[in-house]
Amino acid sequence: xxxxxxxxxxxxxxxxxxxxxxxxxxxxxxxxxxxxxxxxxxxxxxxxxxxxxxxxxxxxxxxxxxxxxxxxxxxxxxxxxxxxxxxxxxxxxxxxxxxxxxxxxxxxxxxxxxxxxxxxxxxxxxxxxxxxxxxxxxxxxxxxxxxxxxxxxxxxxxxxxxxxxxxxxxxxxxxxxxxxxxxxxxxxxxxxxxxxxxxxxxxxxx
Amino acid sequence: xxxxxxxxxxxxxxxxxxxxxxxxxxxxxxxxxxxxxxxxxxxxxxxxxxxxxxxxxxxxxxxxxxxxxxxxxxxxxxxxxxxxxxxxxxxxxxxxxxxxxxxxxxxxxxxxxxxxxxxxxxxxxxxxxxxxxxxxxxxxxxxxxxxxxxxxxxxxxxxxxxxxxxxxxxxxxxxxxxxxxxxxxxxxxxxxxxxxxxxxxxxxxxxxxxxxxxxxxxxxxxxxxxxxxxxxxxxxxxxxxxxxxxxxxxxxxxxxxxxxxxxxxxxxxxxxxxxxxxxxxxxxxxxxxxxxxxxxxxxxxxxxxxxxxxxxxxxxxxxxxxxxxxxxxx
Numbered sequence: 001x002x003x004x005x006x007x008x009x010x011x012x013x014x015x016x017x018x019x020x021x022x023x024x025x026x027x028x029x030x031x032x033x034x035x036x037x038x039x040x041x042x043x044x045x046x047x048x049x050x051x052x053x054x055x056x057x058x059x060x061x062x063x064x065x066x067x068x069x070x071x072x073x074x075x076x077x078x079x080x081x082x083x084x085x086x087x088x089x090x091x092x093x094x095x096x097x098x099x100x101x102x103x104x105x106x107x108x109x110x111x112x113x114x115x116x117x118x119x120x121x122x123x124x125x126x127x128x129x130x131x132x133x134x135x136x137x138x139x140x141x142x143x144x145x146x147x148x149x150x151x152x153x154x155x156x157x158x159x160x161x162x163x164x165x166x167x168x169x170x171x172x173x174x175x176x177x178x179x180x181x182x183x184x185x186x187x188x189x190x191x192x193x194x195x196x197x198x199x200x201x202x203x204x205x206x
Numbered sequence: 207x208x209x210x211x212x213x214x215x216x217x218x219x220x221x222x223x224x225x226x227x228x229x230x231x232x233x234x235x236x237x238x239x240x241x242x243x244x245x246x247x248x249x250x251x252x253x254x255x256x257x258x259x260x261x262x263x264x265x266x267x268x269x270x271x272x273x274x275x276x277x278x279x280x281x282x283x284x285x286x287x288x289x290x291x292x293x294x295x296x297x298x299x300x301x302x303x304x305x306x307x308x309x310x311x312x313x314x315x316x317x318x319x320x321x322x323x324x325x326x327x328x329x330x331x332x333x334x335x336x337x338x339x340x341x342x343x344x345x346x347x348x349x350x351x352x353x354x355x356x357x358x359x360x361x362x363x364x365x366x367x368x369x370x371x372x373x374x375x376x377x378x379x380x381x382x383x384x385x386x387x388x389x390x391x392x393x394x395x396x397x398x399x400x401x402x403x404x405x406x407x408x409x410x411x412x413x414x415x416x417x418x419x420x421x422x423x424x425x426x427x428x429x430x431x432x433x434x435x436x437x438x439x440x441x442x443x444x445x446x447x448x449x450x451x452x453x454x455x456x457x458x459x460x461x462x463x464x465x466x467x468x469x470x471x472x473x474x475x476x477x478x479x480x481x482x483x484x485x486x487x488x489x490x491x492x493x494x495x496x497x498x499x500x501x502x503x504x505x506x507x508x509x510x511x512x513x514x515x516x517x518x519x520x521x522x523x524x525x526x527x528x529x530x531x532x533x534x535x536x
Contacts, residue, residue, distance in 0.1 A: 035517070047501040051244040063248040 078135045079154040081128055083171045084147055085182060092171060093147035096123040100139035100148055108132040109139060128170065131161055218321050222299055230454035231261040237496050244500035271443030276350055279440065283348035288445040291341030291452030298334040298459050301327040303389050306472040306480040320389070327388040328380065331463055332372050335418055335456060339365045341449070342420075342427050346437035357436025360426040363507045367514035368417035368424070374522035375410035378529040379403075379467055388463070392471030401468040406525045408468045410518050415460035417510065419453060422499035426507050461491040 025031045054060055064071060073079075084093045096113035108129040116122035140149050148170075172182045235250065235258065242249030250257030275281055303320040310317060324330055339361055346358025380386060382403065383394045394400075401408045417424040428436040435441075438449055465471060465487040472480035505513070 044502060048497060051501040052497065054246055055240070055243040060243075060246050061248050062246045065248075065251075 073152055073154070075152075077152060077154070078137045078140075078150040080130070080151050080156050081133075081139070081170050082149050082151040083126070084149065085172050085177050087182075090174070090177060092123065093145045094123050094126065095145055095147070096121045097144060099142045099144065103138045103142045105136060105138065106132050106134045126170075130156060214317070215321060218319070222304075222321065223296060226296065226299065226455050226458060227451055229458060230451045231265055233454050233457070233492065234264070234450070235261045236492075237499075240493065240496040241500050244497070265447075268447040269444050273443055273445065274440075276440050278350040280348040280350075283344050284440075285445070287341050287345035287348060288441065288448035288452070290344065291338055292448040292455070294334050294338035294341065295452040295455035295459065298331045298338070299455070299462075301330045301388065302459060302462050303392065303466070303472070304462060305484065308481070323387065323389055326386045328376060328386050328391070328463070328467070331388075331459060332376070335459060336365065336369055336372070338452065338456060339418075341452065342437035345441065345449075346427075349437070349440040351440050353434040353439045354437050356433045357427045357429075357439070360429075360433075360507050361437065363511060364417055364420075364424065364426055367510050368414045371410050371414040371514050371518050371522060372418065374519060374526065375407045375414060376467065378407045378522075378526050381526070381529055381533060388466050388471075392466050392473065395470045396473050399468065399470040404468065404525070404529070406521060408464075410522055410525075411464060411468065413513075413518065415464060416495070416498070417514075419456040419460055419495075421457065421495050423502050423505055424510055425504060426510065429504055431504075457492060457495055458488065461488040461495075464491055 022034075025034055085091060086093050096111060098111050098113070101109045101111045110125070110127045110129075111123065112125040113121050114124045135150070137150060143149075176182060238260075239249040239257070241247075250260035253259040253263050275284055300321040301324050303318070303323070305319040307316055307318050309315060343358050343361040343365075346354040346356075346361060349355070379391070379400050382400070383391045385391065385394075391400075413424075416422070420427050426436075428438065433439075438446055441449060462484070465484050469487050470483070472484040474480045475483040478486070
């Protein structure tokens with residue numbers, strides 16, 4: 001028999017305490033007492049002091065001056081898609097399987113493939129309607145080749161819808177790739193750091 | 207009536223209008239800054255040095271915006287309501303002495319910085335400021351918008367509440383002075399402040415002043431969390447700007463009247479000359495307006511009625527009674 005005690009305990013922690021709310025007074029004298037208590041408790045002046053204290057502190061602002069300052073974002077943040085290149089050959093890692101197109105719940109991915117000269121499938125066109133994309137991350141999660149990932153670039157604003165579709169902007173540019181600066185795994189759908197340790201031999205090797 | 211007197215009065219009026227219109231804008235800047243620092247923000251920073259030109263940017267924006275009158279609004283009343291707000295705020299200043307008398311340098315021409323020294327100054331100021339409540343009332347009724355209508359209803363609640371207190375809280379100090387003229391009240395306080403003898407009246411007058419200017423603990427009319435902007439929901443551009451100018455001008459009037467009646471007015475304070483003393487007092491009161499706005503929550507409409515009628519009015523009557531007894535005994 002399973003013990004559900006821990007599951008039924010809704011308290012956040014052991015020192016969780018309930019705030020006791022006073023009963024609404026009915027007697028005239030009790031009401032008067034409550035008014036007096038509230039009037040002379042000084043809570044209003046505590047409030048005044050708190051805001052004044054915050055005002056006179058130096059360097060107390062929590063404002064991020066956004067275009068000039070930026071907060072670091074999580075490595076798992078799902079911003080603009082990236083399509084990776086294979087480290088060995090520099091070809092696009094996408095094999096044109098079309099899983100991302102199938103799983104996309106916003107129907108924003110369109111993938112067009114053909115048979116290449118060597119009889120292999122090659123990607124002819126790959127568009128993501130970024131204006132329609134909801135950045136759920138399913139495409140990155142389903143991709144068997146880790147070809148499509150989510151990057152960190154969230155400042156993708158444009159006046160033209162046409163700017164939100166082209167694959168050429170998503171694929172790692174060749175110069176960055178050649179400089180060895182393609183960051184392969186930090187985005188969404190990434191392999192874990194100890195991925196190599198988790199690799200098991202395929203049955204053929206036994 | 208002399209020509210020079212008329213010219214002098216017109217110049218005074220123009221000076222007061224321009225100075226307080228400008229001050230309304232500048233005060234919005236300082237209010238935003240003070241509120242921001244109290245809430246750990248920065249406030250306006252980008253336009254001009256430390257955001258000082260934000261006032262100009264906002265002004266240009268307000269004054270060049272399209273003037274929109276909603277389709278089913280009562281057009282003439284909708285259009286005249288903001289004018290009432292601004293006009294009543296400035297008319298109330300007619301009986302307020304802003305500074306002590308001074309002579310224009312290099313001449314022996316004495317200027318009294320008051321437009322009209324009428325012998326019922328306080329009564330006039332309070333009456334005209336209360337008339338200003340017609341502006342949100344009419345604006346809300348004419349806007350054809352449910353939020354505006356609720357704002358108008360709350361205006362009535364507010365005026366019914368604070369109007370009791372303004373009068374009754376002022377009676378006690380006025381009994382001591384024996385005059386309604388703000389100059390007489392000021393001259394009476396030579397060397398001491400009336401707030402020392404009338405602390406209860408002072409607190410009540412401040413509460414009534416906050417309610418009268420729709421400032422935060424009592425800004426039921428706007429109360430953006432509940433009724434969008436209340437009476438001003440349908441207003442934009444220059445008409446909304448007139449409401450804002452009216453509100454800030456009212457703040458200054460209340461600050462000046464409080465300083466004159468309770469805080470020693472423009473009498474010299476130790477080594478500080480009277481003219482600077484009253485400006486410092488007014489700045490302190492205006493700062494307190496902003497401070498309270500940053501710190502305190504709003505009250506509900508029923509709470510303000512409860513507070514004014516059930517708590518402050520009996521308190522004011524007791525205050526008057528005790529003051530009367532003491533005056534008779536002395």
